[in-house]
Amino acid sequence: MGSAGNLPCSIEDVINLVGIKVVRNTGTQLHCKCPFCDDKKAHLNVKISKNVFRCNRCGRGGGVLHLYSLMHDVTMNTAYDELCRIFNSGVDSTREAFPKRIAEVVAPELPIASIEVRDNTYSNLLSLLSLGAAHRESLLLRGLSNDDINRLGYKTTPAVRAPKIVTQLLERGCELQGVPGFYCDRDTSRWKLDIRGSGIMLPDRNSRGQIEAIQIRLDKVHKSKFNNLTSVDRYCGTSATCCPHFVGVTQETDAVYLTEGVMKSDIAYCLSCELGCPRAFVGLTGVGNINQFQRALTELHELGIYRIKVAFDMDATVNENVRAARNRVLETGCDAGFDMTPVAWDPRSKGIDDLLLMIKKNRLNKKSMEEQYVD
Numbered sequence: 001m002g003s004a005g006n007l008p009c010s011i012e013d014v015i016n017l018v019g020i021k022v023v024r025n026t027g028t029q030l031h032c033k034c035p036f037c038d039d040k041k042a043h044l045n046v047k048i049s050k051n052v053f054r055c056n057r058c059g060r061g062g063g064v065l066h067l068y069s070l071m072h073d074v075t076m077n078t079a080y081d082e083l084c085r086i087f088n089s090g091v092d093s094t095r096e097a098f099p100k101r102i103a104e105v106v107a108p109e110l111p112i113a114s115i116e117v118r119d120n121t122y123s124n125l126l127s128l129l130s131l132g133a134a135h136r137e138s139l140l141l142r143g144l145s146n147d148d149i150n151r152l153g154y155k156t157t158p159a160v161r162a163p164k165i166v167t168q169l170l171e172r173g174c175e176l177q178g179v180p181g182f183y184c185d186r187d188t189s190r191w192k193l194d195i196r197g198s199g200i201m202l203p204d205r206n207s208r209g210q211i212e213a214i215q216i217r218l219d220k221v222h223k224s225k226f227n228n229l230t231s232v233d234r235y236c237g238t239s240a241t242c243c244p245h246f247v248g249v250t251q252e253t254d255a256v257y258l259t260e261g262v263m264k265s266d267i268a269y270c271l272s273c274e275l276g277c278p279r280a281f282v283g284l285t286g287v288g289n290i291n292q293f294q295r296a297l298t299e300l301h302e303l304g305i306y307r308i309k310v311a312f313d314m315d316a317t318v319n320e321n322v323r324a325a326r327n328r329v330l331e332t333g334c335d336a337g338f339d340m341t342p343v344a345w346d347p348r349s350k351g352i353d354d355l356l357l358m359i360k361k362n363r364l365n366k367k368s369m370e371e372q373y374v375d
Contacts, residue, residue: 202266312340
């Protein structure tokens, strides 16, 4: 391992640590994709012997500490302290932070970890993150209160501090092997977090409140508004497996509303509470996910709940595929002995969350008008 001044690491070590993509290594220089701009042609030039870097596209440059501090948005002093802690030989935390090479793993994908392991790792992951102001504002516009947002545990996907977050998780004793979203770098044997799109992270909770998976409400919609936190197709990665999302279900619950998705269920539940008529919700990740619905039936049976009100989006009135999926859910539930009731409303409100938000706004507008005419 080379060094830069009195640092226990070289700039090449930091390049590997923070996960910057090396396109070409000439032996004396590294040509990388710049993480600070929209670089697609390896404009970031790293001189190995001098431990310096510069992007010929955006102009960012400096030494080892500059690179680490820019990637993690920390001061130079903090960058120095963290690099010393990570790279100094003989420090126990270094061995804990970066596991030994997993020689015994032959298959490129690992079996999924237990629910208990995933719940612990995901709970710790979310506790290390924050929610961006823009995301909080968008959630407030959808009808949630700040208290609702904090309680639900929604967080913004990490941008550049993912390596440090992984280190912190390992230092807390979290298991990453078999947890979707985490994988092992084939060359360095270090665990990494695989974020494939920026957005809002939504914990997907089962009937016991455990987080089995994390959905991401994407900032930029391509084929879908949502994807799952996954490390499929990564070395020692794992495919995501979502569960039916339960919210507001208690021992007193005698009926649930079945709808689509984690966020829609959460928002609808919070709005129903605010309107003074709390309702329990179960959200499926897709109306056609019949296997997930069958699992929901099993868990509802165990809870002694046999009344299900199917509240899929109102595009079922115009979309044949959605209508067919809804009818299959109704038939499957009835065959399993459940009391299935389809719910409909004014199609100007697409989802049940939209409907409840409209009711909330109408009440606020009415109250405001009444207050204006009070003597």
